[in-house]
Amino acid sequence: MKLYNLKDTKEEVNFSQAVKFGLGKNQGLFFPKKLPVFSKKKIKELLNKKFVSRSQKILSMLIGSEIKKKKIKNSVKSAFNFSKPKMINITNNIYCMELFHGPTLAFKDYGARFMAHILSCLNNKDNKSITILTATSGDTGAAVAHAFYKMKNIKVIILYPKGKISNVQKKLFCTLGKNITTISVNGSFDECQKLVKKAFHDQEIKENTQLNSANSINVSRLFAQICYFFEIFYLIPKDLKNKLVISIPCGNFGNLTAGLLAKSMGLPIKKFILATNSNNTVPRYLDTGIWNPYKTISTMSNAMDISRPNNWPRVEEIFHKKKWNIKDLKYGYVSEKKTEKNIKDLYQKYQYISEPHAAIAYTLLKNKLKSNEHGVFLGTAHPIKFQDTVEKILNIKLKEKNSISNIFHLKDLSYNIQPNFNKLKKILLNK
Template sequence: MNLYNIKHPEQQVNFAQAVRQGLGKDQGLFFPATLPQLSNIDELLALPLVERSQKILATLIGDEIPADKLNAMVKNAFTFPAPVAKVADNIYALELFHGPTLAFKDFGGRFMAQALATVRGDGKITILTATSGDTGAAVAHAFYGLENIEVVILYPKGKISPLQEKLFCTLGGNIRTVAINADFDACQTLVKQAFDDEELRQAIGLNSANSINISRLLAQVCYYFEAAAQLTAEQRQNLVVSVPSGNFGNLTAGLIAKTLGLPIKRFIASTNANDTVPRYLQTGEWQPNATVATLSNAMDVSRPNNWSRVEELFKRNGWQLSELGSGALNDAETETALKAQYAQGYLCEPHGAIAYQVLKDQLQEGETGLFLCTAHPAKFKESVERILGIELPLPDALDKHNKLPLLSDEMDNDFAILRAYLLK
């Protein structure tokens, strides 16, 4: 598999290099030089999740990883289902929260851990990543206990849910977590600064595990095929997919699936009050505002890293950005949407509620709508209980971590302090 740096196309790497390196020169994102057109979509959709995903990823990655190793990587990563549930007439939910950390990031995080273990070579590796909520848990659990791999996760102090924090800040061992006194965008900037420091990169074997790493992105492509496989052929022909969007890796994966030939009529990028992309699509002006804290904290991102990949796909495919739907909800509207879902018999959480409502508002006659449920409602226990007036039991995966003490360090938004911490 050949990939290039979007900022510096002359920088070319293979899949193993992209996985190990994470980011390219000048913080550029790696992207596949070619994406194949799959001719056997119906045959693929008839297969079980793991077998189908093995074939899709083998086609994308090529023979760089032996077939038996790649098949084992997928089998070890995708150990849980991604069911589709009916919510309303012509509206369905793709539930991506049935993995060990109850969030969609389990697909990408677990596959990346498998990929890095396969291509790592010799020497120490330090995974440095920023999280706005769910990435941290998925990465921490995927890499926990792996030999010679240290993980450092930055998150905005007080801006993720308490249960999200407990899920990845109670492990210890090779997992270090740092609460930064700033917002997620500041955490992400610190990660970028670290990657720009060549001496630091070499000293600690720096790598990243958020959605900028190509291995995570390719893994996410697979669950769009799984969603389509659970719909009828007729429903697939007019399928509209609404993606709750923060850093825009999830939408990028869906657009790759469409590029491969998966029949998706159009996508909708659904955001909260951090609405840089919806405003950009309306005005043509890229004007990020200061990030604001919302109920849907995993989407509290004003400068989405993966947007350059979205634009690259549209350019390469000859698509028009005007074809991409978008919408944004504030917290009051999010609460109303969550109540509407619950009234129809479907229990969701703020991120999925936004994706549902924007989809509902824009779905046209004859279309089938699918929205992504990216996290279990119990991960947002306090807000969901308050909004719906119910009591949510904690799943075992959350309950056991909720009883453990936090092991996080706290740090100001200062790269010099982070640098010294990483070199300890």
């Protein structure tokens, strides 16, 4: 597969290089030159397969011949070796696709684990040491840390905004140690991400480390996320497949990008709804045509507290290449008050316990779904990851997940820094 840099289209790489580099020149995102397009017959064949075998087929066709199919199949099998997504019927025409049944209870387990196995496979060829540098607004940190934990020749450094992620999120990745270094930054996620981008642009760091990123800017993570959009169509009743609207809680816009890529490959998704919290740069941009990020606001849906979403250029590129009208993309944002109201509504009316991110996607879906349409909103994290918030809103006690019951007594091993690049640089260069 060939990919090009969105900021310098002359720079072309293959899939392996895109995975290893993370970003191109001028911090540009890599985008596929050509995607496979499946016929209706091929889609039907794929939907007759189980999740892992279907995902193996999709990713093999995406990546092409540069990595042996056996290695891709083994990587997918190892990466997706946990409970598959679940489809929950909420109302007569609304479903929740639960993507949080992996080891760190968030959708990001799919992309992070596939990236880890593919990168390990590629790294075994040259046996060089790699440093993974990434920023997290909540769930990426845990997924990446657990995916790469104790992997040979791979060092992971994760930045997160101090005091702005939940206790469960923090305990899941800040207590591991070994090859995982965690750094709390006195600032927002956007400031963390700014430090990461600056590191990729620093010549001394480039010369002394083999730096990579595990955010959704890495194409391996992005491609893995395509797979569960096909699973939605496998799980949804047959008579709904041509009327399907998917509502996505958006932070860095990786999930929306993956969904649009799935649609461009032939999956008959009728339309998407992008849902944000009060950090509503994209909804305002689609309203006015002016890109004007405000200062990031801290909300209960902290994984979406992003004012400068990195994947938005990929979203625009898909619409441009496919000659789709971006006005067909539905969108909106949800206040804290409405988020809380709909967490309550889901529980009181339908006995469904939701966390804030999914509740935002549900809110927009409920408001924008037409009578002849059926909708799916993505459940991106388990409610236990936002235990304090959910218990307070619903006045209930959540049942603790056995898989995380042993993390609460573990010591936080994080460093703390100001959003100062020189401090981060010293850590990266071991000075």
